[in-house]
Amino acid sequence: MALQKPYLDVPGTTIFDAEQSRKGYHLNQFCMSLMKAENRARFKAGERAYLDEWPMSEAQKQAVLARDLNRCIALGGNIYFLAKIGATDGRSFQQMAGSMTGMSEEEYRHMMISGGRSVEGNRVVGEDGDAQAHHQPQGKAGRA
Amino acid sequence: MARITASVYTSHVPAIGVAIDQGKTAEPYWVPLFKGYEFSKQWMQDNKPDVIFLVYNDHATAFSLEMIPTFAIGTAAEFNVADEGYGPRPVPKVIGHPELASHIAQSVIQDDFDLTIVNRMGVDHGLTVPLSLMCGQPQAWPCPVIPFAVNVVQYPVPSGRRCFMLGQAIRRAVESYDEALRVQIWGTGGMSHQLQGPRAGLINAAWDNRFLDRLIADPEGLSKVPHIEYVREAGSEGIELVMWLIARGAMADVAGGKAPTLKHRFFHVPASNTAVGHLILENS
Secondary structure, rough: OOOOOOOOOOOOOOOOHHHHHHHHHHHHHHHOOOOOOOHHHHHHOHHHHHOOOOOOOOOHHHHHHHOHHHHHHOOOOHHHHHHHHHHHHHOOHHHHHHHHOOHHHHHHHHHHHHOOOOOOOOOOOOOOOOOOOEEEOOOOOHOO | OOOEEEEEEEEHHHHHHHHOOOOOOOOOOOOOHHHHOHHHHHHHHOOOOOOOEEEEEEOOOOOOOOOOOOOEOOOOHHHHOOOOOOOOOOOOOOOOOHHHHHHHHHHHHHHHOEEEEOOOEEEEEHHHHHHHHHHOOOOOOOOOOEEEEOOOOOOOOOOOOHHHHHHHHHHHHHHHHOOOOOOEEEEEEEOOOOOOOOOEEEEEHHHHHHHHHHHHHOOOHOOOOOOHHHHHHHHOOOOHHHHHHHHHHOOOOHHHHOOOEEEEEEEEEEEEEEEEEEEEEEEO
């Protein structure tokens, strides 16, 4: 009998379960290696060469090089691990979170100061909230 | 015998630690947040415990994907403050209480909860930010701390029900320790927040406040809320709130004693990406 996964219909959300964790094992362990200062330095000196030391898929490597966190998550990355890339780049957690919405840093910060994103319309796929697939990217980027 | 005197609940947002460490607490963005903890710092000075049992989660710091313990109790004499990629926080080393921690581990495991025993572990913002919020910036933390790490990174995390029952087992363990120690139990993390995907930035203040109401008055009922409600209503990282039920389960009323006294309640949005909630409950 299949496992129950009641969380698959939450819009704009990937739950890091055992299946994602298996897909993303090497991607996340690469991120973990950036906890060491000498590894951060080596990664910055040659990102592609450093990534090639890890048995990651080409798609995972490209997603890291592009700093496309949504893609990294789709390929098994977990945000707490991916945050090590952000730390290496000198970015805050808010900058990283905001980058996944398509909003500018300013737009995202403003949303948070104004009380954050509303849950209305964002509970289940198929509603009309701002996190739904048909409203991406958000902010000015989506209106362009 | 040892006893649990009070429970403390608070978010552990890393940006709060950065604000404290970089002297930004007087900036307009942060003033309302730190004002909410002024009472708490005074309360800590007036009600200094002998040991803090601190329930938190590791954020891919001590535990990578090599090992993912669901419940891990720190039984070491001391715990270093971890470098999470920005350098270690400039806060005191965490001194443990190996005797009480080992006693709790033995008791709780015999009570059917399979803890992982950890004798070497760095501690991250999940543990140090609550200490900073409650104790300020001392040269040394006011008492020994027993770190208790819960997996909330890889799904499935333990259920609220399981956490609530574990709290009850921790209470029995503390009360079977011979030395007359005053122990506080802290539950940390939350409140509503989501750090990933197009839904990042989700805040649900109404849900959070109902959670606080029920944690105070109806923890048993609250413990039955399934994971999916946390995820849908409070964001994928809002699931951290199950950890509050461990601390709540350890309070006297759950074992038939008197209802706790609510000493302090605070709620604020935002700290970075997160809603901040805070409670202090004292056993009467």
